[in-house]
Amino acid sequence: MEHKAVNALFLGPKSENYPVFKQMLGYMMDDYAEWRRGFHPDDPLVITPSDQEEEGFQATVREMRQVLVELAGLLQMTSVPWFSPRYLGHMTADTLMAANLGYMLALLYNQNNVAYEGSPGTTGLELETGRQLAAMMGYDPAQSWGHLTAGGTIANYEGLWLARNLKSIPHALRRTVPELVAGLDDWALWNLSPASILDLLEQAKQMGCFEQVRAHSVRGQGIPAGGLGKVLVPQSKHYSWVKAMDLLGLGQERLIQIPVQDDYRMDLESLRVTLEALLESHTPVLAVVAVVGTTEEGAVDGVYRIADLRDEFSKRGLSFWLHIDAAYGGYVRSAFLDAQGSFMDLPQMREELQESLSDWPSDHIYQAYQAISRSDSITVDPHKLGYIPYPAGAFLARDRRVVELISYFAAYVFEEAEDNPQLLGSYILEGSKPGAAAAAVWVAHRLVPLHWGGYGRLIGSSIGGARQFYRSLLEQPLFSANGRNYLVLPLTEPDLNIVVYAFNEQGNADLEVMNALNQRICEHGFRPTGPLLSSDFILSKTSLEQKEYRDTPLAFLRRFGIPEEEWRRVGSVFVLRSCVVTPFLARGATFETYWGTFRQSMTKALETL
Numbered sequence: 001m002e003h004k005a006v007n008a009l010f011l012g013p014k015s016e017n018y019p020v021f022k023q024m025l026g027y028m029m030d031d032y033a034e035w036r037r038g039f040h041p042d043d044p045l046v047i048t049p050s051d052q053e054e055e056g057f058q059a060t061v062r063e064m065r066q067v068l069v070e071l072a073g074l075l076q077m078t079s080v081p082w083f084s085p086r087y088l089g090h091m092t093a094d095t096l097m098a099a100n101l102g103y104m105l106a107l108l109y110n111q112n113n114v115a116y117e118g119s120p121g122t123t124g125l126e127l128e129t130g131r132q133l134a135a136m137m138g139y140d141p142a143q144s145w146g147h148l149t150a151g152g153t154i155a156n157y158e159g160l161w162l163a164r165n166l167k168s169i170p171h172a173l174r175r176t177v178p179e180l181v182a183g184l185d186d187w188a189l190w191n192l193s194p195a196s197i198l199d200l201l202e203q204a205k206q207m208g209c210f211e212q213v214r215a216h217s218v219r220g221q222g223i224p225a226g227g228l229g230k231v232l233v234p235q236s237k238h239y240s241w242v243k244a245m246d247l248l249g250l251g252q253e254r255l256i257q258i259p260v261q262d263d264y265r266m267d268l269e270s271l272r273v274t275l276e277a278l279l280e281s282h283t284p285v286l287a288v289v290a291v292v293g294t295t296e297e298g299a300v301d302g303v304y305r306i307a308d309l310r311d312e313f314s315k316r317g318l319s320f321w322l323h324i325d326a327a328y329g330g331y332v333r334s335a336f337l338d339a340q341g342s343f344m345d346l347p348q349m350r351e352e353l354q355e356s357l358s359d360w361p362s363d364h365i366y367q368a369y370q371a372i373s374r375s376d377s378i379t380v381d382p383h384k385l386g387y388i389p390y391p392a393g394a395f396l397a398r399d400r401r402v403v404e405l406i407s408y409f410a411a412y413v414f415e416e417a418e419d420n421p422q423l424l425g426s427y428i429l430e431g432s433k434p435g436a437a438a439a440a441v442w443v444a445h446r447l448v449p450l451h452w453g454g455y456g457r458l459i460g461s462s463i464g465g466a467r468q469f470y471r472s473l474l475e476q477p478l479f480s481a482n483g484r485n486y487l488v489l490p491l492t493e494p495d496l497n498i499v500v501y502a503f504n505e506q507g508n509a510d511l512e513v514m515n516a517l518n519q520r521i522c523e524h525g526f527r528p529t530g531p532l533l534s535s536d537f538i539l540s541k542t543s544l545e546q547k548e549y550r551d552t553p554l555a556f557l558r559r560f561g562i563p564e565e566e567w568r569r570v571g572s573v574f575v576l577r578s579c580v581v582t583p584f585l586a587r588g589a590t591f592e593t594y595w596g597t598f599r600q601s602m603t604k605a606l607e608t609l
């Protein structure tokens with residue numbers, strides 16, 4: 001079958017598919033119980049029926065039930081109903097039934113992917129999903145390296161960790177095997193390309209100097225007094241990059257934040273000017289990070305231009321590691337791939353996608369996704385647009401030799417038994433980690449393939465829903481309540497499926513009043529006290545701060561008639577944010593229903609002001 005029925009993938013907002021789920025869960029549990037019994041079936045029972053009749057036993061079981069019922073109650077009182085199309089808030093929606101079941105099943109086997117002995121099955125699944133994700137991103141699965149992490153944050157740390165260690169290798173070579181870098185001055189050593197550093201490291205290995213080189217790199221010696229260069233991120237970056245600079249000892253002051261444009265994509269003219277200045281002053285650049293799907297706006301940076309700049313500056317003597325933070329937007333690349341995994345041409349792609357996506361992707365989005373494969377490493381989160389339960393992030397590197405930079409034992413990862421590292425924990429940032437998460441990702445990828453007919457269709461529905469929501473905001477921007485008129489405006493046309501917008505009373509030019517209005521609207525929908533199921537319509541929110549975004553939000557405010565002085569005075573705009581992750585909104589009748597519900601809830605909120 002070419003594409004999957006999205007309706008069959010989730011439990012459903014009304015638990016419509018509960019019979020399927022329950023049947024499968026029951027089957028899995030029965031099967032698992034049999035599996036235990038099947039291990040030396042002749043061994044005697046350890047817990048006997050008469051043990052089970054004892055009062056103490058019975059009391060303990062009753063207590064267990066009570067505690068679990070208490071937990072169920074707590075969860076029902078406090079959990080956010082992600083599954084409902086009335087939830088258009090954070091980057092969260094229902095998770096795939098198959099992934100949940102796969103997780104639950106593997107959980108029973110309690111696999112620990114840190115080491116092969118603890119997870120002979122699920123370590124393999126983790127590496128297989130790593131290869132699948134690498135292929136989705138356009139990396140050669142035979143040359144690249146991919147594994148799961150607890151999330152995008154950890155994958156970002158790992159990317160910067162590798163880039164950091166790599167940057168220090170050429171100088172370590174000069175100290176240990178100088179003949180390998182003969183004739184290269186200091187500046188040239190700072191600017192060897194990632195591939196050529198890895199080639200040199202391989203030569204050092206063949207000469208038997210590998211451990212010595214690593215000991216003289218940052219790994220053994222710490223950060224040199226002058227640092228290891230700057231890290232460039234867009235202002236729209238996830239805050240894990242700021243934490244990473246601290247954690248890896250690089251120093252937050254060496255993080256340069258490149259402004260974003262009015263569309264919240266990295267301003268590439270500004271990136272160029274910054275790189276020129278760094279080249280001019282002979283300041284090394286450790287890494288440049290591009291974001292594919294910013295956390296706040298879902299904006300997609302111009303990866304194709306950034307990769308061009310990397311190539312151009314590398315020729316001019318300034319070389320750096322290019323990391324793509326696609327924690328959020330990574331899975332969207334599946335929509336660009338045909339069933340063989342080839343990146344489709346644009347007309348073919350438009351044909352394959354659903355009608356609701358006739359105006360997506362733009363050339364910019366298309367080219368950005370195509371160019372992801374030109375990076376050195378990538379972060380992608382299965383627990384975001386993979387619709388897989390936590391914890392599931394992933395780190396991918398184009399050149400698998402990079403594991404040598406961080407491994408704690410000689411890396412036989414790829415040599416001994418193809419793709420069966422005995423000790424995954426020695427090549428990654430984390431230690432003990434759930435094999436169940438890998439099982440969930442693997443099951444999901446098996447059922448929903450990483451091409452247009454699988455995830456592409458699923459995520460396409462979510463993008464379709466977001467676009468309908470965006471268009472509806474544009475077409476019906478006026479709300480009235482208690483005789484007052486309000487205007488709602490989207491911040492930008494969404495690149496993916498995140499719609500950011502704000503309300504303002506017509507005629508109001510006071511930014512503080514506008515901010516308070518949006519805050520009240522958000523709070524009206526979301527009741528953090530009392531049962532969340534009584535919430536009307538749940539949105540998320542964010543503040544675009546001047547210290548973070550400089551003057552980018554000003555263009556948005558001007559459309560509301562808020563003058564520049566107000567922006568200068570207040571320095572922050574409170575906006576509403578709807579990640580339309582649910583695939584169900586895109587369906588015609590469903591959309592009409594929930595758009596009506598949205599308008600009613602917003603009007604109700606405005607009436608209570």
Ligand SMILES: *Cc1c(COP(=O)(O)O)cnc(C)c1O
Pocket residue numbers: 150151152153154156238240291293294295325326327328381393
């Ligand atoms: C969510 C996100 C992260 C962090 O991922 P976690 O899984 O929450 O650790 C990093 N970068 C971007 C762009 C994100 O959207």
